[in-house]
Amino acid sequence: MSMQGDGLLVVVSGPSGAGKGTICRSLMDSKKDIVASVSSTTRMPREGEIDGNNYFFISREEFLNMIENDGFIEYAEVYGNFYGTPRKFVEENIKSGKDVLLEIDIQGALQVKEKYKEGVFVFILPPSMEELKSRIIKRGTEDQKEILRRFESAYKEINYVSRYNYFIINDRVDAATDKLRSIITAEKCRVDRFKMKLIGQ
Secondary structure, eight states: OOOOOOOOEEEEEOOTTSOHHHHHHHHHHHOTTEEEOOOEESSOOOTTOOBTTTBEEOOHHHHHHHHHTTOEEEEEEETTEEEEEEHHHHHHHHHTTOEEEEEOOHHHHHHHHHHOTTSEEEEEEOSOHHHHHHHHHHHOOSOHHHHHHHHHHHHHHGGGGGGSSEEEEOSSHHHHHHHHHHHHHHHHTOHHHHHHHHHTO
C-alpha cells in the first residue's frame, strides 16, 4: 500500500498590502510540487493574458451553467463580471497528489471553507498597521481616497483571522515563505489525514 496521499488545498488570504501575492509567488518558485489554482472569469482578457494561465476566460452563459452544476468551490460577481474557482481543476490536481495553492480574498476563502473543510487556511498579517499603510502607499497604484478605503477595510478584515487554521506575520518574505512551506509539510504529517488515507484504501 502506498503511503502517498492526495495533495492539499492551501488557501492563502489577508488584507490588501499584507504581501500574500509576493509570498505565494515565492512559494511557487521554490516548491515544484504545487500548482496555482486558475480562476474562471467572464471578463475579457487584458493584453498579455493567456487563457488557462492567468484565467480561464469563459462566457457568462458557460459560467452560469457551471454555477448550476456546482462547478465552482467559490465564486463572486465583481463590477459586473463573474470570477470563480473551478472545482474540477482543483480536485483533479489534488487527486493526482499535487498541492493546490489558492490565493483569494477573505469572502471567497470562507466560501471555500464551507465546501472544503479539509483545506489548509492561512492568513497573512502585516508586521503592523503602520507598515501595512506604508506598503499600500508605496505601490503607487491607488489615489488617497482608495488608500484610505483599503486601510479601513484591512482593519475589518484582520478580525477574520480567527476563522483560519494558521497565521503568518509577513515581516520578511523569505521567512514568511519558509513558514508557509513548513505549514504544508506539517499538514501532510497529521495523523487524522493519514487515518483518512487508510480508510480510503
